[in-house]
Structure formats: C-alpha cells, structure tokens
Amino acid sequence: MSEFILETENLTKYFAGFTAVDGVNLGVREGTIHALIGPNGAGKTTCFNLITKFLQPSSGTIRYAGHDITRSTPHHVARDGLVRSFQISAVFPHLTALENVRLALQRPTGLSFHFWKSSRVLERLHERAYELLSAVGLSEFTDTLAVEMPYGRKRALEIATTLALEPKVMLLDEPMAGMGHEDIARVSDLIRQVAQNRTVLMVEHNLEVVANLSDTITVLQRGQILAEGSYDEVSQNPEVREAYMGTGDEAEA
Template sequence: MAQEYIVETTGLTKHFKGFVAVRDVSLRVRRGTIHALIGPNGAGKTTVFNLITKFLDPSAGQILYNGDDITKANPADIARRGMVRSFQISAVFPHLSVLENVRIALQRPTGVSFHFWRPHTVLDNLNDKARELIAAVGLSDVETEPAVELPYGRKRALEIATTLALDPELMLLDEPMAGMGHEDISRVSDLIRRVSKDRTVLMVEHNLNVVADLSDTITVLQRGEILAEGSYEDVSNNSEVREAYMGTGHA
C-alpha cells in the first residue's frame, strides 16, 4: 500500500552561523494533493525546500520520502527517486528552442548521459513525447522559438514542461507565479491544476489568490516555524495568521 504522506519531516531545523532559519518544522505532504507553503520574506519557505530536496543538509531533524529516510541523501539521488523541483529563477537553456529544451530533459529518465556531441537526429525519437509535453503546457505554437524570446510566463510554462519530462512523482515549485501578469498567472495556475492530477505538488507561493484557488493544504511559516496549517478557510480564519500576515498584504 502506498504511503499516505509522500513527504514527512520531523523536527527539521537549520542553523546558519548562529541564525536559526528553520526551527522544528514537522511537515506532512499528503500524496496526490497540492500543498502550499506561505509566509513573508525570511519565513524560511525556500530553506525548507532546499532541505527537503537536499540542496542543504539539516542541522537537526529527519526527512522521509515514500516512507524512506532521505535525511542523508544527496540531491541527485533525490531527483532519481522522483522528487523534482523548479527554482525562482527560470532554469532553461535560453538559446535552445522550446523543443530542444524539452528533448534534453527527456534524456534524463532514459539513463543515458546527455548527447551534446552526437548528431541531433539521434534525439528524433524523443520528438513525439516532447511535443506531447509542449502541448500540455500550451506551447505548441512556439516549439521552434528560442527560449530567450518567450514572454516570462511562457518561460515558466517551459520550465514546468522540462520538469514534467523527468516524470516526477513529487513536483516542488518555488514561487511559480513570481513576476507574472494576470494573464500569465491564470494560464500557469490552470497548468499546475492539470499536471497535479497525476502527481503531488508542493509549492512556495506569495500570491494568496493562487494559493486559495489551487491548494488543498496550506502551511503558514513565521520566522522559520509553523504558525498554522489547514485549508485556506482554516488558515485565513486563524487570528494569529490574520494578525501576522493577512493584514500586511504578504503571504
């Protein structure tokens, strides 16, 4: 039987030269849901992401993924296990086309190293799958365009496509709506909702409207600690959350 919670942390703590960025965070992400981390700048959200994906080692605590202890695993091992993250800054190859970016990402699950030195025709067998992913994120009309020429929101859609190419069981999205206008936010929100049907999503997001629309569970962080957790209705009606965040316009 599959674990009910795909990720569980217990007492997760991170010190930086005497500064406690994350303190005693015990988080459980239910399989098949969209789980959001919110909090103002400095609340520890991205640090929690970095700890879970092992870009940082915890000072204390334990991390379980699918019931296995991954506290001492390395980032490459985490990715191979099916936990894949995006970053606040778009991480695509700017001068390669949309199709080429997705094809490169598709090479990873094959277990074969990147074929930069081989003729491009070797990758033609990946075209059909690449185009399926490109269509899924609404970029079919620009598949031959260099990534650098895409509007910001569509670059983020391309990044999600390359993340999906790794066939993740768990997607971690770090501020996927950062810097977007209303139209792009709507498009990427719809995309996240579609791709979440087959996987679990853990995301950091500042836009409360997005969080309210997409999330099944919300964890509110304050100064590196969990302040509240529950549905949007639960946390928005929490007096401590309202005092700490809702009144400030931050999330």
C-alpha cells in the same frame, strides 16, 4: 505505512547561530496541492532547500515515499521522482523550446551528454517532447528560442522540462513570481492540470493563487509552523492574520 508521501520530523537548520527552520513537522499527502506560505524571513525557501537536498539539515528527518532521504543528494532524490523548479527560470535561453524539453528527456536514457550524436539518435525523443509542449500550451513555440519567449511561457517551459523527469512530487518555488494576471491564470490552470496524477508542494506569495489551488496550506513564521489547514481555516486564524495578512482594516481590504 505513512499517509504522507513527503514528511519532515523536527526539521531544523541553523546558520551561524540563527535558526532559519525550527523543528518543522510537515506532512504532504499524496495527490494533493500543498502550499507553504509566510511572511518574508519565515523560512520557506530554507525549508524547500532542505527538502530538495540543496541544504543539509542541522537536525531532524526527511522522508519521501517511506524512505529516509535526510542525507541524500539532490540528484538522487530527483532520480527517485522528487523534482523541483526554481524561482528564477532555469531553462537554456539559447535553445528552442523543443531542445530544452528534449535535453531533459535525454537524462533517463543515458544520452544526456551525447551532444555530438547524429540528430537521428534523438529523434525518438521528439514525440514525447511534442506531447509535453502541447500539455503546457506551448505547441506554437516549439522552434522558438527560450530567450525570445514571454516570461509566463518560459515558466510553462520549465514545468514541461520538470515533467520530462517523470516526477511523483513537483516542488514549485514561487511559480507565479513576476507574472501578470493573464500569465498567472494560465500557469494556475497548468499546475491544476499536472497535479491530477501527482503531488505538488509549492512556495507562493500570491494568496489568490494559494486560495484557488491548494488543498492544504502550511503557514511558517520565524522558522516554525504557525498554522495549517484549508485556506478558509488559516485565513481566519487570528495569528495568521496578524503575522501574514495584516489585521483589522488592512486584513479586510
């Protein structure tokens, strides 16, 4: 039995002669927060899209919970507990926070498209929806339209809808993108909280967030793994400092 809940072996993706991901061997341990970082063009998003099956690899293998998912579809891996968020908030803007979470909860019940049903049919989902909103600090936004919520709160709502799918592994694509300092602190605390009983793999540019949250960091450069380890280990790696953080005075700034 592998020590990793999610792993890739020689994962490779070509685009018209360009190698975006080149022989990546990634292992994510169960119950950890694992960050995938690197400079622009390093292959992070492509790697994420391969793992979550929004792209098919040119070669290589992807395993989740011991099963080969290389040729699986996004909805199959999501149903099995491998669930991702997106860099751009994916909530329904003209539904309330409660309605967004309830809609996510409907999927496992077989009621996903039963919009014409009496509201009484869906009332049994409310208790769990309220619990999820409370868990991400959105109790006061229950009846607020998503479009009217502050940006950081929308990201928290997206995490709530992701949690509604009962993920074993959450994949977060730049969860702090576009946030101010206060929202970053709030969502960082939220990620730490939801990671207590599940695994998190995230792409994130904010190195302070990565340093504070991550158990393991994998650094990509030109589609290949440049370094891996704790933040202290990778931040002191001369190749990482040159490729990602700058060198000399710039690295120390």
